Amino acid sequence: MKLPSYISLLATGELAARVQRLEALLEQCTVCPRDCLNNRLNSELAACYSGKLPIVSSYTPHFGEEPALSGTNGAGNIFFGNCNLRCVYCQNYQISQTHKEQIKNEVTHERLAAMMLELATQGCHNINFVSPTHFAPQMARGILIAAHQGLRLPIVYNTNAYDSVEVLRLLDGVVDVYLPDLKYAEDEAGYLYSKVKGYKECSRLAIAEMYRQTGAELVLGEDGLLKRGLVIRLLVLPNDIGGVHESLEWIRDTLSPRVAVSLMAQYYPTNQAATNPRHILLSRRITESEWLRAVSALEEMGMENGWMQEFDGAAYYYRPDFSNSDTPFKDIRDFRG
Ligand code: SF4
Known part of the structure; x- marks a missing residue:
C-alpha cells in the first residue's frame, strides 16, 4: 500500500516545520484571503469568529460523498x-454561522x-x-x-475554495486530495451571496495551486478509492447564479479537460435563501x-472525468443532520454510455 505523502514529510521533520509556519500565520491572521490581521493566538476574533483552537461540530463516517471517497466504509468526515464565507444559502448554516454555539465545540489539537x-x-x-480553510x-497540527x-489515511481538503495560495503551498504534500467547491464565476455573486470580495480571482488562484500540486490525474488504489488528486465540485444554483458554464470553460482552458469535476444537483433553499425576499x-x-x-x-467542454448527481437525487447529502444516505452520484462516463 502506498503511504500518503505526509508520512515522508513526517520522517524528515518537514511536517513539523510546515505546521510551525502555518501557525505563525495566526498571529496576524492571513490564513484565508480575507486577511483580517487579527491575533488569533491571543483569541482576537474576526470574520470567521475562530481563534487558536480548532472547533469540531461533528465527526462521523459519511456515505454521501463521491463514490471514490465514500467507498463501502465511508469517508471519515470531520466538520x-x-x-x-457567509453563504446566504449555506446548507450547513447551523454549524457555519452560529459562532456563539460553536465555541462550545472547541477542542484541543490532541483531541x-x-x-x-x-x-x-x-x-x-x-x-x-x-x-477546513479557517482552521x-x-x-x-492535528x-x-x-x-x-x-x-496512514489520505487527507481530503473539502473547501469552499476561498483559500490562500500561501497556505496551500504549505499544505503541499500534507493534503492528498483537494475537493474544492468552485462556487461562482463572478465576484458580484460572491459578494452578494457569500459576503466576500474577489471570490473569482481568489478561488481560481487557489484551485490553480491545487492543480499544480496534484495534476489532473486521479490516483486510485487497488481498492478503487481515491488516494490523491483534485476533484472540483460545481453546485448548480437556480437562475445560473454560479455560472457553471464559465467555470467549466476556465477549468478546461486554464487547467485541463481531464480535471475531474463533480456536478451537483442537490441545491435546495435554506438559511436566508429560504426566508429573505432579497434572495x-x-x-x-x-x-x-x-x-x-x-x-x-x-459535454460541450469535453470534460472527461468525474461524477454527477442524479437530478432526482438532489439534496441527498450534506443534510443538516449529517445523516448518511446512498450516494446519488454516477460516473460522467456512464452517463455518456
Ligand atoms: S481565517 Fe478567519 S481570521 Fe483569518 S483571515 Fe480568514 S476570516 Fe480572517
Missing part, C-alpha cells in the same frame, strides 16, 4: 465549525488527532476535513500528532432544464 484515529479504527477510507494550521500515533433568485430548487443545461455544458 469544522464556523466558516470564512482532533484522536478523532482522526477513531475514524481510522472505524474503517473509514480517508480523513475528509469539511470547511488549516490547526488541521495540520495531522502531525495523528501521524506520529499511526494515522428570491435562490428561493427554489433548480429546474430540470437548468440541470440539463449544466450537463450539456459538461
